[in-house]
Amino acid sequence: MKSYEELTHLGRLRRMRQLAAAALEQYGLGGPYVKLSLQASNGLYRVYDHNPEIFRGNDDLFEPGQYLLRIYHPGWQTPEAIELELAWLAAMRHEAGLPVPEPIPRLDGGMLTQISVSGIPQTRCCTLLRWVKGRRLPNYGRPDHYRAQGRLMAHVHNFTQQWQLPVWDSKRHYDWNGLFMNDHEIGLIPGQSWDYLPTEWVEPFKIVAQQFKQLTETWGVGIDVYGLIHADMGLDANVLFWHGQPRLIDFDGSGFGYWMYDLAVALAHNIGSVDYARFREALFEGYVEYRSLPETQLSQLDPFTAAFYVYYILWMVGVNHLHPGTLDEHLKEVMSRGAAFILHNVR
Numbered sequence: 001m002k003s004y005e006e007l008t009h010l011g012r013l014r015r016m017r018q019l020a021a022a023a024l025e026q027y028g029l030g031g032p033y034v035k036l037s038l039q040a041s042n043g044l045y046r047v048y049d050h051n052p053e054i055f056r057g058n059d060d061l062f063e064p065g066q067y068l069l070r071i072y073h074p075g076w077q078t079p080e081a082i083e084l085e086l087a088w089l090a091a092m093r094h095e096a097g098l099p100v101p102e103p104i105p106r107l108d109g110g111m112l113t114q115i116s117v118s119g120i121p122q123t124r125c126c127t128l129l130r131w132v133k134g135r136r137l138p139n140y141g142r143p144d145h146y147r148a149q150g151r152l153m154a155h156v157h158n159f160t161q162q163w164q165l166p167v168w169d170s171k172r173h174y175d176w177n178g179l180f181m182n183d184h185e186i187g188l189i190p191g192q193s194w195d196y197l198p199t200e201w202v203e204p205f206k207i208v209a210q211q212f213k214q215l216t217e218t219w220g221v222g223i224d225v226y227g228l229i230h231a232d233m234g235l236d237a238n239v240l241f242w243h244g245q246p247r248l249i250d251f252d253g254s255g256f257g258y259w260m261y262d263l264a265v266a267l268a269h270n271i272g273s274v275d276y277a278r279f280r281e282a283l284f285e286g287y288v289e290y291r292s293l294p295e296t297q298l299s300q301l302d303p304f305t306a307a308f309y310v311y312y313i314l315w316m317v318g319v320n321h322l323h324p325g326t327l328d329e330h331l332k333e334v335m336s337r338g339a340a341f342i343l344h345n346v347r
Helices: 007-025 079-096 143-164 176-180 192-196 200-218 261-268 276-289 301-322 329-345
Strands: 031-037 043-048 064-069 113-115 126-130 226-229 239-242 244-250 253-256
Touching: 007 031, 007 043, 007 113, 043 126, 079 126, 079 143, 143 226, 143 239, 143 244, 143 261, 143 276, 176 200, 176 301, 192 301, 200 226, 200 301, 200 329, 226 261, 253 261, 261 276, 261 301, 276 301, 301 329
Parallel strands: none
Antiparallel strands: 031 043, 043 064, 064 126, 113 126, 226 253, 239 244
């Protein structure tokens, strides 16, 4: 048998399907149809069960008999971080009925599967979630979609703020260090991505980072400002709609951060758009219907938006340094738009 490193890309995918099949047996899913949805750092597979009645009855939130199997790249997240994410999702489903993916337990009752197969290096962590019905909106939607998104975000934040965490520090943090010095997640030493920024961006980006540090040091990390967040809750990414109702998917990037960070990320893709002000107003209107944030927090949207773009651009230039050509035209446009926002707003 060839080693995993000697295989072609297609050969590696074939071997990973063997691991997927072995993982699914832990959930009582022997011989389902498995379709690769995405192979990036992690492998995502859409699973079609031939016997959907094995699990609880289906409802309007989930596709009957369909699941998402995620196979984690070694080192992407610790098992403890994944366990926390699964516990959070299960609590949001069972205690609050929120429209988020529902983890499927193994036959022995556990949630996280750690499995190894011959020919694939290292043990892999795997999770299985019910497949959420819904579609991404074309052209990022209308104000009523942002209003609905704001309501859902408020419900998620309200539940999470009062939820008793099983473990506190097992997820990443979107604090100063996590946003601006987190290069180890892409294989660089902390802070190395700063070296690959265009020279004219370095000083304004450092100003953003310093302003964010001063602001968050003033706020602290109490539960009124800081908690477990999705961190990528945008209509351009992980908010789906079904018959006008929003659902939230892909909690893989979740971690501890400021509630305002979720609001900023939800709007960041609209920076520079003529509709930005309308969408922001609608998002805030929906949010404050169910959750109160003081004006001292809501007024700080721009610093959090700038912080997000510094983080995202640092990630992009770091990945592009390691893998030249990674920045396609879309990512270049995102980077240019984010840099323009920063340069315009830095004081």
